[in-house]
Structure formats: structure tokens, C-alpha cells
Amino acid sequence: MKRSVRRGLGFAAGLLVVVAAALYVWLAPPAHERETLFTGGTILTMAEGGVAEALLVRDGRIVAVGSRAAVETQASHGTHRVDLEGRTLMPGLIEPHTHPLATALLGSAIDVSGFRYGSRAEVMNALRQGLDQWQPGAWSLAFGWDPVLVPDLDPPTLAELDALSPDRPLVILSQMMHDAYANSAALRVAGIDDSSPNPPAGELGRDADGHLNGTLRELGAIGLLFAAMPPPPEGSIDLLLNLQLGGYARAGYTTIGVAGPVGRAKDPVGILKARLSAPDAPLQGVIYALPTQTVASATPESPLVPGGVVGVKFWMDGSPYTGGAAFAAPYADTALTRDRLHLHAGHMGALAISEQDFAAAFEDFHRRGFQIAVHAQGERAVDRVLDTAERVLAATPRADHRHRLEHNALITEAQLRRAKALGFTTSFFIDHIYYYGDRLPDLIGPDPMGRYMPLKTAIEAGHHVxxxxxxxATPIGPFRSFATAVLRKTRDSGTLVGDGQQLTRLEALRAMTTEPAWQLGLDKDRGSLEPGKAADLVLLSDNPLTVPDTDLRDIAVLGTWIAGQRVDSRKATAANAGLLWHMLISFL
Ligand SMILES: [Zn+2]
Incomplete structure (x- = not known):
């Protein structure tokens, strides 16, 4: 063969290789930098199909979910593969009603709660030990004093409080935050003495001789103490809040609804927005602001805006454990209600807002397009909300408003049907049953126990629940709540509360994923694993649909993803280091 021919063939072969390579690159799926393929475990989609073998995520969105064979054909060659090692992947959990600022701030107080301690001796010991340790600020604060959960918890005397902390101001806040106990130093700094009159909406406890006994009742009185406390160090609230957001992530949550930003901070909404919209935030969230935290012309933000204010929060009654719930019947007359809660025989919880004030506020926020969430435990509170809503909605109809009834301890079947017809949606505080279920008959009598927190009735009435x-109000623990929704057993005696109101496991999981997503206005984007939705995920040690009943509460969370990115929920993140640094330099 001539040299020129050989050279020509070589050139052609070379060209062929280049063309083939180009064709291969052109025909093959492109390599995506941000593409992840999850296989090797159980994938609960919370959508049609239920269980899948494989999930493909690209640029933060779900591209495909289904059988391994079908999903793998859509993966590009360079996809990042995650082996689930037999564990369970599902949509990131959504907590629709929580208070992250208050949780963060009270989380730094001495814990004396009935969730941890079972007797007065244990509580007093926890106080002594806590006071020996360093606390931020010049005051000592303890949180969680709970005379309902701790049977022998008589109020501390002023002498006991002064013995615990002779010089430094000490305040103990009750679990329901309606009572506080202050030592003499705290009363002195707050300017409260034997001659002080009761403040509006509050009461200063006194002994038989009229001397202060250290007990302060209701917000008007407790507020005098908190107003006297020096503000927390600059920047410390940002750090505590960001640590708290990481705490939600470690529990398996990827989204929360802030149902009223309560907590001691100059600008609670601003601080929440700043942390929730940080690019490396470990959690997503939307906010229901207090009416006083909005300006007159404001309109709601989209729930897709990080930290967006989507709604407002009202309280129509109080807590069942203080005498504050506006039930239809009087509180039971028992040793618990008389001696611990200081209620008179025949006590009825009060409605927190007058009919006129609530109607005016409801109409205003409804007209402006806000979602309205109302704390309502008793039947009378629910009636006030629905009566008002019925009138306003007749004059100003608004499709798909999704106004919310919160907690719903004794909402009736008829009220649930009426609420559904008016377009309301219901969220339940299920762990009342786990923690307080054994004490409830002493508060409300045995009769209404069968319909306490009626989740099944709500689902049967057609509600998103x-x-x-x-x-x-309770410690963060989504799988404890899940177990309670399924089993409805009390913590102390294992008594079943409300037979027939148990949810199936699938219903209970929907109540933590698809349903709160809908309530927060995020159903098109989150809550289930479907193509096009955000890849918000949680990895669990066990499948909640199949583990034995006894293990439901112990399902462990192994990690979360937001928009396909693994969440760093450690305490020592760069973000927390930055916030710590910011706080430290503010001391200089
Ligand atoms: Zn709340």
C-alpha cells in the first residue's frame, strides 16, 4: 500500500473515532452535576403507587420515582448514587404549628418539666442543680413547672425560692406559661412589693396576711417580670434560633409553620425571616404573624418565599390545663382543679376575644387574602370562630381560603362538618393524649373523653387533618406524635383514649406530610414524592408502615434533604460559627 493511502486511511479512522465520540456525547443523556439516584431501600412516596424502589432527583426537583429499572433509564451516566441500605426514605416531615423562637429561648432555661420529672422532690433537685450551672444573663430562668403532670407539685413558697437563689433574680415559668414564681430578688428588680396593686389581666399571689408569696398569675403579672429582665446579649437570639432550626431538622422536619412568633426578641418576624431565608438554613418555614406584627396595608406573601408571612394567628381560648379552654360544660370539680389549678366549682374557660373585635379583625385579614389560623380548644371557642366566619364569608366569599382551626380538643362532629362546609381545615395537638390523657378525666370529667381530639371523625367529615x-408546649418528637395518633395510648398508664378515633398508619403519615403541605399552601411543591415536586426528604431507620406498634415511637431520623441537598443539621456548622462570632464581637 502506498504511503499516501495509508495516511489517508489513518486520517479517516481518526475522523471516525472523533465523530463517534461526538455522536456518543450528543446522544447520551447529559451528565448533571446536581443529580442523585436513591435506591436500595423502601421509598414511601405518600402519593399514587405508595412504595417505590428508586428516586431520581435533578437540580433539586424529583425527576422520576418508581421501579428501579424504569428510573435508572432516566439517570445520566455521572449521576451521584445513594444506597439506602435497606432503610426508608419518605417526604420530609412538615410541622404545621410550632413556635421556634419560644422553643429556642426557653430551651436555654433550666428544664423542670413534667416531661422529664415525676415528683416535686425531683423538680426541686433539678432546680438546685440547674442553678449551680452557668446561665446566660443576670437572671436565672426555669421553665416547665407542671402541676398537672407532676401530682404532688405544690407551688414553691417564697422562702423556698429565696433559699434556691438568695441574691440573683430567679423566675420559674409554668409549662402552660400562665403562672410564674419569682424570688424576692426578682420581685425587687421588677419593682413589685406588698403595696403593688394587681396589674390589668394579672394577679399577684399573696398570703393570708397580704404579703406577696412569689406567685404571679397570667400574662399581665408575668409580663412585669419579663419586662424587668435585661435583654439577651446581642446576636444570641439569632444563634439560639439557628441551633433550634437544626433541632427540627434532626427530628426529621424539612418545613414548619410558625403559628404566632411569640418569644422575647425585638422583631420576632424579622429574626425568623432572616434565619429561614439564609442560603444554608437547615429548615424551611412559613409564618402566621400575630395581628400586631403586621402593618395595616400588608398582604400575604407566597408560601414559597422562605419565611413568608402567609397568615395571621389568633387565640380564641386558652389551655385545658389552666382552666382556659372554653369548653361547653364547666370544668370538673376535683382535687386537681381546686387545689392545683385554683378553679372554683363550675368554672368555665373564657373566650379571649369579643365577638365584635374578632369579626372586625377576621373580616380585615380575610379581605386582604391572609390565611387565618385560630387557637380553639373548646366547643364555645370553635362556635365563635365559625359563627364569625359564616357571616364574613357570606358577605365576602373567597375560594380555597384554607382558614385553620388549631388544637380542637373537644370539637364536635357537627362543628367539624360545619367547618368543612365553610372551607376550614383542622390541625390537632395529638400529644395531649400521650402526656395528659391520664389527668384529663379530672379536668373535663369522664364523659367527653371518647371524643377528645377526634381525628378520625375529622377525616370522616372530609377534612385535611x-x-x-x-x-x-411539648418536646419535639414527630414519631411520638405519630404513635399517639395511631395508638391513642397515655404515657403513664397506657390507657386508650377515644376508641375508634385511632388513625391508620397511612392516615397518620399523611397528617405529617401531604396534609400539612396542603394547609400551608405548599401541596403543589412539597408533601409527597412525585415528579416536579421539591426533593425534600427524610431518611428513617425503619418503615413507619410496618414496624411493630411498640417501636413506633423509636423510629430514628438519619438525615434530611431540602431541594436535593443533604441538610447539615450539626450544631457546629459554619453558619452557627458565624453567628457565634457575631455575638462574641458584640461584647467587645
Ligand atoms: Zn401554639
Whole structure:
């Protein structure tokens, strides 16, 4: 063969290789930098199909979910593969009603709660030990004093409080935040003495001789103490809040609804927005602001805006454990209600807002397009909300408003049907049953126990039903709430509360994923694993649909993803280091 021919053939072969390579690159799926393929475990989609073998995520969105064979054909060659090692992947949990600022701030107080301690001796010991340790600020604060859960918890005397902390101001806040106990130093700094009159909406406890006894009742009185406390160090609230957001992530949540930003901070909504919209935030969230935290012309933000204010929060009654719930019947007359809660025989909880004030506020926020969430435990509270809503909606109809009834301890079947017809949705504080279920008959009598927190009735009435933890009212623990929704057993005696109101496991999981997503206005984007939705995920040690009943509460969370990115929920993140640094330099 001539040299020139050989050279020509070589050139052609070379060209062929280049063309083939170009064709291969052109025909093959492109390599995506941000593409992840999850296989090797159980994938609960919470959508049609239920269980899948494989999930493909690209640029934060779900591209395909289904059988391994079908999903793998859509993966590009360079896809990042995650082996689930037999564990369970599902949509990131959604907590529709929680208070992250209050949880963060009270989380730094001495814990004396009935969730941890079972007797007065244990509580007093926890106080002594806590006071020996360093606390931020010049005051000592303890949180969680709970005379309902701790049977022998008589109020501390002023002498006991002064012995615990002779010089430094000490305040103990009750679990329901309606009572506080202050030592003499705290009363002195707050300017309260034997001659002080009761403040509006509050009461200063006194002994038989009229001397202060250290007990302060209701917000008007407790507020005098908190107003006297020096503000927390600059920047410390940002750091505590960001640590708290990581705490939600470690529990398996990827989205929360802030149901009223309560907590001691100059600008609670601003601080929440700043942390929730940080690019490396470990959690997503929307906010229901207090009416006083909005300006007159404001309109709601989209729930897709990080930290968006989507709604407002009202309280129509109080807590069942203080005498504050506006039930239809009087509280039971028992040793618990008389001696611990100081209620008179025949006590009825009061409605928190007058009919006229609520109607005016409801109409205003409804007209402006806000979602309205109302705390309502008793039947009378639910009636006031629905009566008002019925009138306003007749004059100003608004499709798909999704106004919310919160907690719903004794909402009736008729009220649930009426609420559904008016377009309301319900979220239940299910862990009342777990923690307080054994004490409830002493508060409300035995009769209404069968319909306490009626989740099944709500589902049968056609409601989207979610469950929430209302932290810091209970400790964060989504699978404890899940177990309670399924089993409805009390913590102390294992008594079944409300037979027939148990949810199936699938219903209970929907109450933590698809249903709260709908309530927060995020159903098109989150809550289930379907193509096009955000890849918000949680990895679990066990499949909640199949583990034995006894293990439901112990399902462990192994990690979360937001928009396909693994969440770093450690305490020592760069973000927390930055916030710590910011706080430290503010001291200089
Ligand atoms: Zn709440």
C-alpha cells in the first residue's frame, strides 16, 4: 500500500473515532452535576403507587420515582448514587404549628418539666442543680413547672425560692406559661412589693396576711417580670434560633409553620425571616404573624418565599390545663382543679376575644387574602370562630381560603362538618393524649373523653387533618406524635383514649406530610414524592408502615434533604460559627 493511502486511511479512522465520540456525547443523556439516584431501600412516596424502589432527583426537583429499572433509564451516566441500605426514605416531615423562637429561648432555661420529672422532690433537685450551672444573663430562668403532670407539685413558697437563689433574680415559668414564681430578688428588680396593686389581666399571689408569696398569675403579672429582665446579649437570639432550626431538622422536619412568633426578641418576624431565608438554613418555614406584627396595608406573601408571612394567628381560648379552654360544660370539680389549678366549682374557660373585635379583625385579614389560623380548644371557642366566619364569608366569599382551626380538643362532629362546609381545615395537638390523657378525666370529667381530639371523625367529615406538637408546649418528637395518633395510648398508664378515633398508619403519615403541605399552601411543591415536586426528604431507620406498634415511637431520623441537598443539621456548622462570632464581637 502506498504511503499516501495509508495516511489517508489513518486520517479517516481518526475522523471516525472523533465523530463517534461526538455522536456518543450528543446522544447520551447529559451528565448533571446536581443529580442523585436513591435506591436500595423502601421509598414511601405518600402519593399514587405508595412504595417505590428508586428516586431520581435533578437540580433539586424529583425527576422520576418508581421501579428501579424504569428510573435508572432516566439517570445520566455521572449521576451521584445513594444506597439506602435497606432503610426508608419518605417526604420530609412538615410541622404545621410550632413556635421556634419560644422553643429556642426557653430551651436555654433550666428544664423542670413534667416531661422529664415525676415528683416535686425531683423538680426541686433539678432546680438546685440547674442553678449551680452557668446561665446566660443576670437572671436565672426555669421553665416547665407542671402541676398537672407532676401530682404532688405544690407551688414553691417564697422562702423556698429565696433559699434556691438568695441574691440573683430567679423566675420559674409554668409549662402552660400562665403562672410564674419569682424570688424576692426578682420581685425587687421588677419593682413589685406588698403595696403593688394587681396589674390589668394579672394577679399577684399573696398570703393570708397580704404579703406577696412569689406567685404571679397570667400574662399581665408575668409580663412585669419579663419586662424587668435585661435583654439577651446581642446576636444570641439569632444563634439560639439557628441551633433550634437544626433541632427540627434532626427530628426529621424539612418545613414548619410558625403559628404566632411569640418569644422575647425585638422583631420576632424579622429574626425568623432572616434565619429561614439564609442560603444554608437547615429548615424551611412559613409564618402566621400575630395581628400586631403586621402593618395595616400588608398582604400575604407566597408560601414559597422562605419565611413568608402567609397568615395571621389568633387565640380564641386558652389551655385545658389552666382552666382556659372554653369548653361547653364547666370544668370538673376535683382535687386537681381546686387545689392545683385554683378553679372554683363550675368554672368555665373564657373566650379571649369579643365577638365584635374578632369579626372586625377576621373580616380585615380575610379581605386582604391572609390565611387565618385560630387557637380553639373548646366547643364555645370553635362556635365563635365559625359563627364569625359564616357571616364574613357570606358577605365576602373567597375560594380555597384554607382558614385553620388549631388544637380542637373537644370539637364536635357537627362543628367539624360545619367547618368543612365553610372551607376550614383542622390541625390537632395529638400529644395531649400521650402526656395528659391520664389527668384529663379530672379536668373535663369522664364523659367527653371518647371524643377528645377526634381525628378520625375529622377525616370522616372530609377534612385535611394534620398533627402538630406546638413546641415548646411539648418536646419535639414527630414519631411520638405519630404513635399517639395511631395508638391513642397515655404515657403513664397506657390507657386508650377515644376508641375508634385511632388513625391508620397511612392516615397518620399523611397528617405529617401531604396534609400539612396542603394547609400551608405548599401541596403543589412539597408533601409527597412525585415528579416536579421539591426533593425534600427524610431518611428513617425503619418503615413507619410496618414496624411493630411498640417501636413506633423509636423510629430514628438519619438525615434530611431540602431541594436535593443533604441538610447539615450539626450544631457546629459554619453558619452557627458565624453567628457565634457575631455575638462574641458584640461584647467587645
Ligand atoms: Zn401554639
Amino acid at each position: 394534620s398533627i402538630h406538637g406546638d413546641h415548646p
